[in-house]
Amino acid sequence: MKSRLRFTLQLSFTLLVCLFMIVPVAMSVMAGLTENYFVGLESGLTLRWVNEVWQLYADTIWLSIKLAIACLLITILIGVPAAYGLLRSRRRWANAIEELLLLPVAVPGLATALALLLAYGSYREFRGSWLFILVGHVLFTLPFMVRAVLSVMQTAKLPQLEEAAASLGAGFRQRFFGVVIPNSMSGILAGALMVVTLSIGEFNITWMLHTPLTKTLPVGLADSYASMRLEIGSAYTLIFLVMVVPLLVAIQWAGKLTQQRD
Amino acid sequence: MTAASKQPSGAASYFRRQSASVGPARRKRLIALLALMPALVIFCAFWLLPFSRLIVMGAEADRSSGISAYLTILTHRQYLISLVTTVGISLVVSITAVAIAGVAGFFLARHRFFGKAALVAILTFPLAFPGVVVGFLVIMLGGRQGALAQTSLWLFGERWMFAYSLAGLFIGYLYFSIPRVITTVMAACDNLDKSLEEAARSLGANTWQVTKDVIVPGIAPALLSTGAICFATSMGAFGTAFTLGTRLSILPLNIYGEFTNYANFAMAAALSVVLGVITWMALSLARRLAGGNLGASV
Numbered sequence: 001m002k003s004r005l006r007f008t009l010q011l012s013f014t015l016l017v018c019l020f021m022i023v024p025v026a027m028s029v030m031a032g033l034t035e036n037y038f039v040g041l042e043s044g045l046t047l048r049w050v051n052e053v054w055q056l057y058a059d060t061i062w063l064s065i066k067l068a069i070a071c072l073l074i075t076i077l078i079g080v081p082a083a084y085g086l087l088r089s090r091r092r093w094a095n096a097i098e099e100l101l102l103l104p105v106a107v108p109g110l111a112t113a114l115a116l117l118l119a120y121g122s123y124r125e126f127r128g129s130w131l132f133i134l135v136g137h138v139l140f141t142l143p144f145m146v147r148a149v150l151s152v153m154q155t156a157k158l159p160q161l162e163e164a165a166a167s168l169g170a171g172f173r174q175r176f177f178g179v180v181i182p183n184s185m186s187g188i189l190a191g192a193l194m195v196v197t198l199s200i201g202e203f204n205i206t207w208m209l210h211t212p213l214t215k216t217l218p219v220g221l222a223d224s225y226a227s228m229r230l231e232i233g234s235a236y237t238l239i240f241l242v243m244v245v246p247l248l249v250a251i252q253w254a255g256k257l258t259q260q261r262d
Numbered sequence: 263m264t265a266a267s268k269q270p271s272g273a274a275s276y277f278r279r280q281s282a283s284v285g286p287a288r289r290k291r292l293i294a295l296l297a298l299m300p301a302l303v304i305f306c307a308f309w310l311l312p313f314s315r316l317i318v319m320g321a322e323a324d325r326s327s328g329i330s331a332y333l334t335i336l337t338h339r340q341y342l343i344s345l346v347t348t349v350g351i352s353l354v355v356s357i358t359a360v361a362i363a364g365v366a367g368f369f370l371a372r373h374r375f376f377g378k379a380a381l382v383a384i385l386t387f388p389l390a391f392p393g394v395v396v397g398f399l400v401i402m403l404g405g406r407q408g409a410l411a412q413t414s415l416w417l418f419g420e421r422w423m424f425a426y427s428l429a430g431l432f433i434g435y436l437y438f439s440i441p442r443v444i445t446t447v448m449a450a451c452d453n454l455d456k457s458l459e460e461a462a463r464s465l466g467a468n469t470w471q472v473t474k475d476v477i478v479p480g481i482a483p484a485l486l487s488t489g490a491i492c493f494a495t496s497m498g499a500f501g502t503a504f505t506l507g508t509r510l511s512i513l514p515l516n517i518y519g520e521f522t523n524y525a526n527f528a529m530a531a532a533l534s535v536v537l538g539v540i541t542w543m544a545l546s547l548a549r550r551l552a553g554g555n556l557g558a559s560v
Binding site (some may be wrong): 006082135203233 | 290291293294295296297298299300301302303308309310311312313315316319352362363365366369370373377381384387388389390391392394395397398399400401402403407410425437440441461469494497498500501504505507514517518521522527530531534535537538541542546
């Protein structure tokens, strides 16, 4: 009886926390789909605001997608070899280098962006292009790729597998592309999902680095929250959620996939 | 005869193996260095160098006081107050989030019931919301047309709102902290040895004693570590504060203001470095305690 009561109490508490998390999201989704938020649902449901957001901000959405893909390619190209390098380095060195690469995550994005601006802001062409933002995103997401790939490499018994391949006469290139990469695939996938999600949602660095011509989705969101009516901000948020929630589901799924391999 | 002829060849192959393993060892280290090179070059060129310059720049003279910006932070009330406010609100948020999400996370880890997966999903998905979105959600709750304002208007005929004050900031920080704590606590509870609890119970401990003496000490490192992550995230949360558009004096808004409104680069740099050192220390502590979690900032 007593444990029944305790269960109910704890469940109600947990449900309250859930309400706190979900109510504002639900309100925002509703606001993005109602004709007039101040009148309420009676004014009718509409896609008008979503449409209007698309007219106003489509370029920010495309830029965010372009940035995320470019960021993903770069983090794979430099992050996967880096993880392999860490795996093959001496412990102490590997720890120190990992600590260094983590700094752009450990330090607030505002500080990283400021450092970039003060160092490279005077190169007008670079400053004005989307590549400037890309640099910030790569710095910020690289540790997540390296960490995800490295943790899979460590559990995959790579040194033994590589030794076996080497004893059969495989050269380094063959070993790297035939043994290392296929065995780290689940880590690369997990890292890739993380990188894309973080890049699409990145605001702190991007806000400092953007120009009127290089606005990303979160920058556009801040813009619409400050200057547009509530329905437009909400509809824009809805578009963002539609883009990000599938990625989150995929991240959880990939997490389960790597856990099963252990 | 055969034994004698075998021995030298054995020794030769031994030496050959030795020299062969020295070669590959050096080669392996070279390959490791080469593999790390692109990432390190990009890191040094675009982060280490610029940030070192930022550290130096912070020592330059501040625009208004004329003395080194680092010293100005320590000697001017305005900056000290903002530093204390930021640290204070981040601490309070972390403790509150750990308390709330600790209870909920422990409950979810220890019970199976219909609909649990949905609750876990609701509690963890906001993990990827950027700070700006969290700020907007706070406006949805406590802004001029928010849930609270509408309810109070209907009940009492006046608009209550909290979004544009420290309370709004607190709610926003709490919002992005709770999912972080929940995931960590659930993982820690899964790793906790259940037999300890059963042993304590069989020795006559009641639920409160089991919680106090077995469970909380058992997951204490995880709680501390996730608390430190929440602290660091709150310290640097620019997006949320920016969306709430407050004139509150907290470090991220100060840095932004000094840079864009006053072009006071030395002060912006000094404040960024101070903020960076604080969050870096908090996250190092978190990783030393638990390892694994990188703690993304919002």
